[in-house]
Amino acid sequence: MLTRPSCRERRSGHASSHVVRPQGWSCVAEGLSCRPSRTYRERMYTVGRVAELIGVPSTTLRKWEQRYGVVAPQRSSGNYRLYDDEAVRRLSVMRTLVDAGWSAHEAAQHVAVDVSAAAAEVARPEVPCTDPRIQEVVRCAVDFDVPALERLLAEAFVDGDHATTVDEWLLPAMVELGRAWQRGEVSVAGEHFVSAAVHRRLAQAFQSVPVVNPDGPRVVAGLARGSRHELGVLAFCLVLRSRGVSVTYLGGDLPLEAWVGTVRLLSPAAVVIAAPTVEDLPAVRELVEALTPMTSVFLGGAHQDQVDGPERLGHRAGAAASALAARLTAAG
Ligand code: B12
Incomplete structure (x- = not known):
């Protein structure tokens, strides 16, 4: 069911804060x-x-x-x-x-x-919203609560399984943050404050997972040209690496030619990309088309169902990474 946009000012605040340029x-x-x-x-x-x-x-x-x-x-x-x-x-x-x-x-x-x-306003996949940390993340964005946010994120990756953290509350919290922003409860600055902190922490956790099997199957992952919503694919890569897979993470907004050159150079066992927004779809389709003859292409992200061809990984990034790691390890 679709609802109609109601508050343009709030959205143009978000829009004016990041200009997309090819x-x-x-x-x-x-x-x-x-x-x-x-x-x-x-x-x-x-x-x-x-x-x-x-x-x-x-x-x-x-x-x-x-x-x-x-x-x-x-x-x-x-x-x-x-x-x-x-x-x-x-x-x-x-x-x-x-x-x-x-x-x-x-x-x-x-x-x-x-x-x-x-x-x-286009319908997005539903996510579970029961963990109290989801609302705590939103509160931190409202109050710009640096100590509470840092504590929450620091504890996130100390114990336990990264896949559970990612699927049960960290990515759902980002989705909820987006909703709170749409409702006008969180400012653009509050949303940036939290997403930058989450990005830093995911990157740090990724960095601290040792590469255990450099000669094993390799996965190249990242986003297509113009696509900058990195958190989902980065969280996926963190879990994949924690399961012993060698990951070459390319980040966001990578031109098609650079993707093709890298995949040709590294001959990975698989490529993982994401389609986080509807605007990303043309570039993702173009990338999938270019990479499919070269290797196995897997797709995640909110709009994955709108791209034909690659195997879709579903909407639970942590569980999908664990499953792909098991498949690659069994095959190689
Ligand atoms: C943080 C954020 C940003 C940050 C991103 C920072 C970063 N380093 O990633 C910044 C500030 C850069 C940004 C920019 C923009 N944003 Co923004 N952003 C968000 C926000 C609040 C959170 C994004 C996020 O990380 N979500 C968590 C993800 C992971 O959730 P998800 O995409 O639903 O994915 C789910 C699953 O599919 C799965 N998953 C995700 N990735 C992957 C990958 C794999 C491999 C797998 C298996 C699974 C998986 O995990 C999630 C949980 O179930 C969202 C709100 C929202 N609802 O997501 C808006 C949102 C995505 N942004 C939006 C927009 C419009 C923009 C801008 C166009 C704004 C503008 N006008 O400039 C730009 C576009 C930038 C670009 N070129 O890509 C819209 C997109 C709407 C659409 N068109 O589809 C949203 C939904 C906000 C809104 N309600 O309007 N944004």
């Missing part, structure tokens, strides 16, 4: 010319390529443009439509909303007004 190599109209560049230029796509990436026929894309004005593609010298990253992102959100039951007319209105806000 990075990396310049690639003008795929298939027309493609060369590396040191200067910033946007990637441009033909209508056929956008149709492939988004999974919608090009006739529908043209209809959304002509009837609803969702995008205004540029034109090549031969008068072919050329779409930039922002246009692909808008069309991707449009598809998600239409798939979720919105009429094309309504979806287009929301995309035109506020793409991020509209996407944020």
